[in-house]
Amino acid sequence: MTMTYREIKDDMMRRITGGDWPPGTQLPGEIELSAEYGVARATVGRALRDLVEDGIIERRRKSGTRVRAHPLRQMRMAIPLVREEIEASGAAYFYKLLESDISVPPAPVAARMGLAEGALARRLACLHYADLKPYQLEDRWISLTAVPEAEGADFHEIGPNEWLVRQVPFTEVEVAMMALPADQRLAQTLECAPGTALFAAERQTFREGQTVTLVRLVWREGHRIMTRY
Amino acid sequence: MTMTYREIKDDMMRRITGGDWPPGTQLPGEIELSAEYGVARATVGRALRDLVEDGIIERRRKSGTRVRAHPLRQMRMAIPLVREEIEASGAAYFYKLLESDISVPPAPVAARMGLAEGALARRLACLHYADLKPYQLEDRWISLTAVPEAEGADFHEIGPNEWLVRQVPFTEVEVAMMALPADQRLAQTLECAPGTALFAAERQTFREGQTVTLVRLVWREGHRIMTRY
DNA sequence: CAGTGGTCTAGACCACCGG
DNA sequence: CGGTGGTCTAGACCACTGT
Secondary structure (H helix, E strand, O other): OOHHHHHHHEEEEEHOOOOOOOOOOOOOHEEEHHHHHHHOHHHHHHHHHEEEEEEEEEOOOOEEEEEEEOOOEEEEOOOOHHHHHHHHHOOEEOOOOOEEEEEEHHHHHHHHHOOOOOOEEEEEEEEEOOOOOOEEEEEEEEOOOOOOOHOOOOOOOOOHHHHHHOOOOEEEEEEEEEEEEEOOHHHHOOOOOOOEEEEEEEEEEEOOOOOEEEEEEEEOOOOOEEEEO | OOOOOOHHHHHHHHHHHHHOOOOEEEEHHHHHHHHOOOHHHHHHHHHHHHHOOOOEEEOOOOEEEEOOOOOOOEEEEEOHHHHHHHHHHOOEEEEEEEEEEEEEOHHHHHHHHOOOOOOOEEEEEEEEOOOOOEEEEEEEEEEEOHHHHHHOOOHHHHHHHHHHHHHHOOOEEEEEEEEEOHHHHHHHHOOOOOOEEEEEEEEEEEEEEEEEEEEEEEEEEOOEEEEEO
16 A cells, blocks of 8 residues: 555656656655655655666755756666677687786876886786677786786786786776777777777776776777667 | 764775675675674665665575675766766857758668658757867757657757757667767768767667657767766 | 754564575 | 565654755
């Protein structure tokens, strides 16, 4: 008989989208709503908290709850491991380590990673295949200051991404996505014409404010990422 | 004295990242945890629910709570209106309507939008400027089945995006992002060389399962989107 | 200062699902 | 079937913030 917080949330969404509570409207307070719905205050509170997370309403102490003038558009995107991404598409996954050394990164990279002058890092280049066709090129720097274990790690069998996820899980991440023209090296490794428009991402991950790794991922021609929200 | 659910959540994170509860570990039940932390069961429940949302742990009835083997990588991205995006960068925003008509979309578009055969749609092409330099080209179809008001709307002053947000707020959205080579038209409107790698997005929005609009956004050369999580 | 949301409690019942 | 998380309650106090 009594409503659940989900039903209340749905009902509120109906009232918002249906025009009862148009954008900008001030909603009744929690006590009034709980009386109206015949539930405890905590229950309408739960529904309202969900609507805040969905970007539908805004709440402030004292001034109350109102429907956002422009609903906050945001999306959530899953970030799969390359291997899972490929295997999920039904293709077989292969991995190849192209380059691997330990060196001082060029100045721009070192600056971005916040490395001390002359600090060493592990540099890796890997290629991920879907059904023997190149799928993604991975160019990575791993800070040996933050992850000294990376100095001796062997990346011939396991990719650095999966290795890092096990070594240093739970990091802060900053991602940028962009379009890149294929240079000579990209064109060769990804088997496309030079100049081809490729989708790329740069990901920098942190642990306690310190950069762990900086990676550039470039996908083969035509790749798109999709999400629904 | 007694801990808040945030402090409990943070403490749990420490235990997880610190190795007390490594990936795969089965956590104590809520009753046990509430005893350990000296709080009510609802409070640890709140902390645990937050960790589920963050993709750190998994919970199932009867079998209990465990730390995810691989933390679920996901990100949240804000999707600003172009105008806000440009104005936030400190540039002046200008808008120009390039093309506008009402017609039957080509078959692939109609199919993707789920339109009946011969159904009409409003077609628009708009250019968004930052400081008088082309910033983003917007190619859009609006279903007149879903939004009949779009037939007579005037898009010379207000962009279709902002118009739609006011007319049809609160929609479901599907987004794809990709890299595109500039064709002749793109090169001209965005003032770049043909073949230039451009960042693009396709966004399809739905209301109650029905497609409202399908839009392709192409940004000027060098654009990147960024997010931190 | 006063009103609103934010959080906590102690207890209860329910829904799911693994053994 | 029984144990776990999921939800709800009625009440209380606190924290922020507009006036």
